Structures are given as C-alpha cells and as structure tokens.
Amino acid sequence: MDVLLDVAGPVAVITLNRPAKLNAITPEMADALRACLDRVDADPAIRVAVLTGAGERSFCVGSDIRELDAYATPWEFRNRGDYGDAVRALRKPIVAAVNGYAYGGGLELAMACDIRLAATTATFAAPEIKLGWIGGSGQSALLAHSVGPGNAATMLLTGDPIDAARAKDWGLVTEVVPPDELLPAVRELAGKIAARPPIAAQTAKANLRAAYAMPLDQAIQYERDLQTVCMATADAAEGRAAFAARREPVFEGR
Structure with a gap:
C-alpha cells in the first residue's frame, strides 16, 4: 500500500x-x-x-x-x-x-x-x-x-x-x-x-487558522465566541474541578 x-x-x-x-x-x-x-x-x-x-x-x-x-x-x-x-x-x-x-x-x-x-x-x-x-x-x-x-x-x-x-x-x-x-x-x-481536551485542541486549531484571515477586531471576537463554546463543555468543567482538587484532569471530548 x-x-x-x-x-x-x-x-x-x-x-x-x-x-x-x-x-x-x-x-x-x-x-x-x-x-x-x-x-x-x-x-x-x-x-x-x-x-x-x-x-x-x-x-x-x-x-x-x-x-x-x-x-x-x-x-x-x-x-x-x-x-x-x-x-x-x-x-x-x-x-x-x-x-x-x-x-x-x-x-x-x-x-x-x-x-x-x-x-x-x-x-x-x-x-x-x-x-x-x-x-x-x-x-x-x-x-x-x-x-x-x-x-x-x-x-x-x-x-x-x-x-x-x-x-x-x-x-x-x-x-x-x-x-x-x-x-x-x-x-x-x-x-x-x-492529552489535552480534544474539543479545545480542535477549537484552538480553528481559531488559529481564522486569525490569519480576519481583521484583528473580528479575530478577537471570534476567539471570544470560541472560548465561550469551550467553556460550556464537560471537559472545561472537568478542568476546573481537577484544578480545584489538585488532581490530573480526565478529558473525554464532551
């Protein structure tokens, strides 16, 4: 092959x-x-x-x-x-x-x-x-x-x-x-x-690609919108809980 x-x-x-x-x-x-x-x-x-x-x-x-x-x-x-x-x-x-x-x-x-x-x-x-x-x-x-x-x-x-x-x-x-x-x-x-949360990793990639194509003000607003999407995920909640408990997070892509 x-x-x-x-x-x-x-x-x-x-x-x-x-x-x-x-x-x-x-x-x-x-x-x-x-x-x-x-x-x-x-x-x-x-x-x-x-x-x-x-x-x-x-x-x-x-x-x-x-x-x-x-x-x-x-x-x-x-x-x-x-x-x-x-x-x-x-x-x-x-x-x-x-x-x-x-x-x-x-x-x-x-x-x-x-x-x-x-x-x-x-x-x-x-x-x-x-x-x-x-x-x-x-x-x-x-x-x-x-x-x-x-x-x-x-x-x-x-x-x-x-x-x-x-x-x-x-x-x-x-x-x-x-x-x-x-x-x-x-x-x-x-x-x-x-090992990073997969939704956040894919979002970071999409955001970086968009940053090349957008004017600065639009790029910052787009980033903020994507941040809001990430903050609503179960992985972000897990990240905050793990930080508070001083343990390693377990990310599941949700």
Missing part, C-alpha cells in the same frame, strides 16, 4: 509509502490519503495525526510529474482532488515529521500541517518554477506566513532548496533533530497534544 495508517491509542501516523519514488504522489495515493484523513476525523478515539514519509531520503516530492499529462484538459487538472486541501481540512491537530525532501507539493503538505519537526537531513524547496509553473495548493500564501515575504520570494523565484537549519531559522519548522530521533520526538509531541 502506498499510504499507510497506523493508529496507536489517540495518535494516528499516516505514512506516504512510496520510497523508491521519493514518495511522489499519484492520483490514487491522493485518494488514499484523503480516505485516511477522513477516518482520522471520524474516529473520536483519535485525537492527533502525524504525517511522514517512508524511507530515509524523502518526506514527499509532491505530485508524480509523469502523472500530470494524464489530465485530459487544464480544467480537469484545475478541479482535481488536491491532497494539500485534504490535510488543511482536517479538524484535528496534525504534525509533520519531515524526514527528507519536502519539495513542491511535499512542501505544501508539510505547511498544511499545524506543526513541523524536521530531521537534520531534511531540505525544503518550491522547485516548480524550474519546470515552468508554480505551486497550486497555497504555496505562496503559506510560505509568506511561515517565513516572511522576502524569504518566500527567494524560495519561489529561485526554486532552490534550503536545509533544515535555515528552515528553523526562518520559522518553517519548530525543531530539528537527528533522523533517528525524529519520529520519537514527534510522537512525544503528539502524545502531549492528545
């Missing part, structure tokens, strides 16, 4: 499993990835997802270029099911474990995740310009938000890769670790997030 789903307790690990092709995504893989994400969203026992690539060389190098000529018309290409959209649509938190090349659509996949950790061997690039096109899954907007307009322009206009250390300096990733420590570090982070 070219996309694997491994669920261990509240954490689901989704692995792009085509290492011989650097985890380049075919239309069939995109469909399988969407199916995995749908399962993660639908299962209340799963609280956090992790996205990574198989092998030591590549996280994902985007779409398999050999498949692009299979679209009959530009309009069919325009309206294809986009795997970056599918990751961004996930309600639950998702962490990228970037183990190697994150190029093109693979860069977009990583940026579609909420948090990115990288191996020291990881590199990041928007190489589409070298082939005559640009990214199409939010690459420019997501890069500008992550690394700033000037750094984004450097990546978009040259197509050249940056290494993991520079990606961290620019804010594209939050942590860089040796390759053999990457998945343990990501699992530890995912476990920490999974």
